[in-house]
Amino acid sequence: MVDFSLWDIFRNLGLAARWTVGLSLLAFVGGGLVGLALLLARLAQWPGAQRGVAGYVQLFQGTPLLMQLFLAYFGLALLGINVSAWVAAGLALTLYSSAFLTEIWRGCVNAIPKGQWEAADSLALSFGEKLRHVVGPQALRIAVPPTVGFLVQVIKGTALASVIGFIELTKAGTMITNATFRPFTVYACVALMYFALCWPVSAASRKLERSFRRDR
Amino acid sequence: MIQLDFLAVLTEWPALLRGAAFTLGLSAVAALLGLGLGVACGWARSNGPRWLASGVSAYVELIRNTPFIVQLFFIFFGLPSLGIKLTPEVASVIAMVVNLGAYAAEIVRAGIDNTPRGQVEAARSLALSELQVFTRVVLPPALGRVWPALVSQIVIVMLGSAVCGQISAQELSYAANLIQSRNFRAFEAYIVATAVYLALSVLVRWLLNWAGPRFVFGRLPAAGR
Numbered sequence: 414m415v416d417f418s419l420w421d422i423f424r425n426l427g428l429a430a431r432w433t434v435g436l437s438l439l440a441f442v443g444g445g446l447v448g449l450a451l452l453l454a455r456l457a458q459w460p461g462a463q464r465g466v467a468g469y470v471q472l473f474q475g476t477p478l479l480m481q482l483f484l485a486y487f488g489l490a491l492l493g494i495n496v497s498a499w500v501a502a503g504l505a506l507t508l509y510s511s512a513f514l515t516e517i518w519r520g521c522v523n524a525i526p527k528g529q530w531e532a533a534d535s536l537a538l539s540f541g542e543k544l545r546h547v548v549g550p551q552a553l554r555i556a557v558p559p560t561v562g563f564l565v566q567v568i569k570g571t572a573l574a575s576v577i578g579f580i581e582l583t584k585a586g587t588m589i590t591n592a593t594f595r596p597f598t599v600y601a602c603v604a605l606m607y608f609a610l611c612w613p614v615s616a617a618s619r620k621l622e623r624s625f626r627r628d629r
Numbered sequence: 630m631i632q633l634d635f636l637a638v639l640t641e642w643p644a645l646l647r648g649a650a651f652t653l654g655l656s657a658v659a660a661l662l663g664l665g666l667g668v669a670c671g672w673a674r675s676n677g678p679r680w681l682a683s684g685v686s687a688y689v690e691l692i693r694n695t696p697f698i699v700q701l702f703f704i705f706f707g708l709p710s711l712g713i714k715l716t717p718e719v720a721s722v723i724a725m726v727v728n729l730g731a732y733a734a735e736i737v738r739a740g741i742d743n744t745p746r747g748q749v750e751a752a753r754s755l756a757l758s759e760l761q762v763f764t765r766v767v768l769p770p771a772l773g774r775v776w777p778a779l780v781s782q783i784v785i786v787m788l789g790s791a792v793c794g795q796i797s798a799q800e801l802s803y804a805a806n807l808i809q810s811r812n813f814r815a816f817e818a819y820i821v822a823t824a825v826y827l828a829l830s831v832l833v834r835w836l837l838n839w840a841g842p843r844f845v846f847g848r849l850p851a852a853g854r
Contacts, residue, residue, distance in 0.1 A: 472827070475784075475788075475826070475827045475830040475831065476788065476823045476826045476827050476830070477788040477789065477790075477791035477792075477802065477823075477826055478788075479791040479792055479802060480791060480802065480805075480819055480822060480823040480826060481823075483805075483815070483819040484816065484819050484820065484823060487815040487816040487819060488816055490816075491631055491816050492631065565693075565694065569694075569695070569696040569697070570696075572696035572697075572698045572699060573696075573698060573792065575698070576698075576792075576795060583696065583698060583699055583702075586699070586702070587702070590706065595710070596702075596703075596706035596707045596709075596710060597703075597707040597708070597710040597711065599707075600699060600702050600703040600706060600707045601703065601707065603699050603702075603703075604691075604695045604699050604700070604703060607694065607695045607696055607699060608691060608694045608695055611694035611695070612690065612694045615690075615693065615694055
């Protein structure tokens with residue numbers, strides 16, 4: 414049996430944590446883009462967009478992320494696409510993030526007083542101009558703290574990708590446990606690493622929210 | 630050409646039904662105990678002694694910043710090396726309670742902190758004990774104010790319990806996994822299970838919204854909210 418010191422456990426978990434970070438960023442950025450597109454479709458009042466997006470959000474918020482991962486994994490395989498765990502996890506987490514982010518941002522846009530839209534209308538601004546110059550900048554300010562807060566959710570969500578065989582922090586923890594037979598130490602280290610990733614983000618979100626409240 | 634065969638999955642409905650019932654049972658126990666823990670921690674954070682309040686905030690921060698699956702694995706795989714052996718079901722409930730407790734603590738505290746000062750002062754002037762002030766005057770309207778958030782959190786924990794199948798607690802996702810290992814209809818099995826989860830989340834949300842005013846915090850006069 415290979416002897417693992419505490420340092421070895423930490424070092425290997427640290428290497429695996431890079432994949433957690435990578436997957437989180439991919440899902441967050443991808444989810445942000447898709448979420449933004451959905452938000453714009455809603456704001457532009459495309460026929461059916463209101464209902465469609467609401468259903469989409471309900472679907473992703475009302476089902477377990479684990480099931481979404483399984484469906485992406487087996488669904489893509491069914492379509493004949495040769496999927497690695499990377500693709501399936503990236504796709505599922507992107508869609509999951511997009512549903513939450515679009516809902517968060519819709520709330521932020523709704524928080525902008527109606528008079529702002531009307532004032533922009535009375536200046537004969539186009540839809541794009543209204544968003545870019547009037548509503549967007551104000552909504553963006555409100556949106557930053559909850560969006561940063563949601564990043565924590567995404568980081569924690571990537572832990573589930575371990576179940577479909579994506580080797581990130583949690584999966585590495587399981588593998589190291591199988592080699593060392595020290596589950597207590599290893600999972601405590603894994604938890605500590607997630608905490609080290611998530612806590613600064615949570616703290617930043619809280620701080621942003623406080624400073625926003627002060628500014629008002 | 631893709632051929633889906635839902636019938637092969639649906640004929641296994643007894644397993645799905647058992648799984649769904651198990652998920653509901655797990656969630657019900659976790660919701661009851663988790664809310665209790667949340668209220669206790671919420672009290673400790675807003676009214677408790679300083680050392681207790683800081684202990685509770687450490688617990689809340691630790692749980693909120695680590696994934697549920699790691700908490701579950703730590704409890705199920707990690708604790709036995711301290712001599713604490715747990716069945717998958719007990720480990721699942723403990724993990725769900727600990728998880729819900731941390732989130733509920735934050736939510737309940739927000740409700741408690743929004744209590745108008747005058748209500749507490751009025752209650753004290755009637756010579757109620759501190760315990761009575763909390764349980765009769767502060768807590769019910771506080772729970773009423775934050776009930777929608779608590780309901781959402783309970784639904785989130787129920788959906789999160791899908792992970793408990795990974796330690797072979799026999800809930801809904803475990804049933805789906807069992808079915809697909811029998812008939813190799815993985816996609817269909819998980820579609821059906823996902824649909825059942827969706828139905829469960831709508832059902833639980835509806836049930837809790839109905840039960841809250843009746844059994845948890847009572848009907849509040851409009852001024853109490």
